[in-house]
Amino acid sequence: MESMKLNAQNLSKFEGKVAVPTYDRSLVKTGIVHVGIGGFHRAHEALYTDQLLHQKGNEAWGICGVALLDFDQKIYNTLKDQDGLYTLIVKELDGSLTKRIIGSIVEYLFAPENPAVVIEKMASLDTKIVTLTITEGGYNYNEATKQFDFSNPLVQHDLAYPLKPKTIFGYLTQALKLRKERGQKGIALQSCDNVQGNGHMLQNMLMSFVEKAAPSLLEWIQKEVSFPNSMVDRITPATSQIDIINLKEDSGIDDQWPVVCEPFKQWVIEDHFVAGRPAWEKVGAQFVSDVVPYEKMKLSLLNAGHSVLGILGALKGYATIDEVVGDDGINNFLKFYMDHEVTPILGDLEGVDLEKYKESLLQRFGNIYIKDQIDRICSETSAKLPIFVLPTVNAQLNENGPVQFAAFVIAAWAIYSLGVDENGKSLIIKDALADVLNKKAIEAKSDPKQFLSIESVFGDLKKSETFVAAYSKSYHDILKYGIEKCVVDLNDKMLNKI
Template identity: 60%
Template sequence: MTNQKDIVMKTLVALNQANLHSLSPEISIPTYDRSKVSTSIVHIGIGNFHRSHEAYYTNELMEKTGILNCGICGVGLLEHDRKLYNILKNQEGLYTLVIKELDGTLTPKVIGSMVEYFLAPDDPHAVIEKIAQPETKIVSLTITEGGYNINEATGNFDFSNKLIQHDLLHPESPKTVFGYLTQALKLRKTRGLKGCTIQSCDNIQGNGDVAKKTLMAFVEKAEPELADWIDSHVTFPNAMVDRITPVTVAEDINQLEEQFDLADQWPVVCEPFIQWVIEDDFATGRPAWEQVGAQFVKNVVPFENMKLRLLNAGHSVLGMLGAIHGYKTIDQAARDEDFKTFLRAFMDEEATPTLGHLGDIDLNKYKTSLIERFQNIYIKDHISRICLQSSAKIPIFLLSTVRDQLKQQGKIKRAAFVIAAWCKYNDGTDENGESYEIVDVMSQELTRAAELSHQDPVAFLRIKTIFGELSEDKTFVEVFVTALKMLRTKKIKECVAELNIKLREN
């Protein structure tokens, strides 16, 4: 007789407000009354980073103080935001933030600070009205580097963008953040309301300045009579944001189900480290985020430079080198001794000399901590995520360092090597012959230039919207061409090991 094993079916608890007290006691849940939360923040771009960062800080503030007038209304701006919008609607704005400690421990926490949510394509007018409400004090943004619609060659707003042209012709049904903000601010002015704060949370140097520059460029053409009112009534604080937050994968969802019996359709995973440094320049007040760890300063520039040119650039270094070698996650690349040595030398010899005076910041400690964070094997930050939209990232994270080093006749060979690796990356296959998709708004131009570079190495540098005048700089061109020729004839690990020895000797 065959023995039959008992099959135990797990009963999963679906994440919603009614089920919060049925969750495992190992999962932290909001203790404040979410029915009493009112929204004063509209956040455009409800991605994973916002949910691990600003929404986390806001949740912690409401937990600590019981002040509930700083809730978040999330806005999905694009059609591809529909899946997350539907999940948030189904889960009543709740989601699980899973902090992955360095020892592999999972610390799950349900975040409850988002209590309203809109999908802009479904009802543009509702989004405009929400931003225009007097209770809305802050409109925060995570629209990615490319969302600011800047031509990298000219540094100016790109009016050739078809979506921008649509917003100029059809202001009542915008498709871009600029169209929505312009119409909402116009309503605030018309109704005699106070202004508000536009708060960028994107990885861009001077993100508040960029947000103002791009919005004002659009306004000057769309609603020129609104420009002076915005200048007087709306503020754009700069900020530095930091928390490694990878793409959610099926394994993350499964882990919650297996370890905690929780069914969350789109949790967020992140590292323990978190930082938010903000210029204290808010038009109509702000949450007291400093009570839960945010830093308010007069000048955020030193913190921005440190983060963009070390952490973000470090990600790009590991991403490009790792992708070509065939690594899939950042921790794999960061644990490769050759790549780790290369990265630390890039940080020390090329990026650090461009950072200027940083007060009492311990840079050596910070750089060491970055490599440790990159090596967190439990985060599994996919290299494909780091490499996507590189045409918007690399000019900010790497080319700014190259330009500053060229001005002071400093070292650029490692940065130039990474740019050459980026060119090779756009061939679309790693050294194992495995192909990958180039996810970039400029993918056609990038892949075409990479193809041409096999015969003409400088072809890649002639993408003016990315490299601008660097294609004419003899020093940079010479170093880039040497690096690209090396990469076309040798394996990347061989190239990096050789450079590590050669440059250390110099």
């Protein structure tokens, strides 16, 4: 099929082939500034917003996408070249594809190119909400100290050169300062990241930074700015070149960076927006008074489950998550972990069928059409495990409960951090702490406990004799017998207990 470049000029030509925006994008104002315009945002918030823009009266809620880091120049250039348009490809469980062109991102900025423009945009009267997908590591939180990490060189830069910031905290501080100076009202700052209490985390980290950078702003923020917590959920693997080629050949759309995702999506949000908000509930979002039970369930089961499958699967040499789900030993290992270590610490989840939710997770992980790359799942594990797995470990230790499966996963991660799988193939470790992890992984070969000494990740976990014993045994067993035999043995022991 002959293809056409995706842009505003050609948009009408795709009608009939895929769903396209039918609203007048030229009338849409940017009431939302979103920082971090990667795949997840474009499969999630931007989709919800696009659906809402199809209903009259919502023209004030378009999105201005901000590419924050130098690394993000490619996505910025792509959106600029395509007038903010992109194709969302939903890979259904039966293998069919549901495609639609999304038009809710009507403005796009590259922060490193002109920080002042981004600050001005956040301070604009039209802007009512700033939303964020900056990854778990973007909050600059030190697990050991439980505090904002002022030793970060980028933070030091922002304190020294406040008008040329590099971190989200520097940008937000300057934008809020402008709003205050101009006598404007405050805004809502909403995290859409996989962080428990993500609104509280954003608030605490920002206030820590502001206390040093602009202390006179603290009281105004406390009065004028809200930080709603939210729980977000949609598996969004990296787009492959094959996805781009197939879209061009099957639908005639020349899209430099489409987004692929699973059919499932969920967004649970605390209704705390001081300057107004879009009626996202009209298109499937759920507004609640307390999001904590939902996010705890999701982070401890879905996100932790992804990490379990990723780490164990990587060591065995698998490439994608669905392949790992097809491994009966690891599949059963994950079920036991969820049932016996996670479920007991979740408490009452009113209106949630937990057994059905866990069953659905395995179906979603096993979607053979998603092909979620293990490299992606294992990236930045040092920021993920303190959020996804360690709260479960600490809760169980406080109750003298079981931690064997979690300890096994962390032992496997220590071995993974050596950078070689069980077949002798090199692993690509994408992590801000890659050098530290590798150094401690090497030291762990003679003393496994050394890996647990990374306090920014594990805090004081190495002081728990119960955990260290389970972890050390797992470490030695994995090295001696390999992942496959070890998970089968653990599963058998659990079956004998039941």
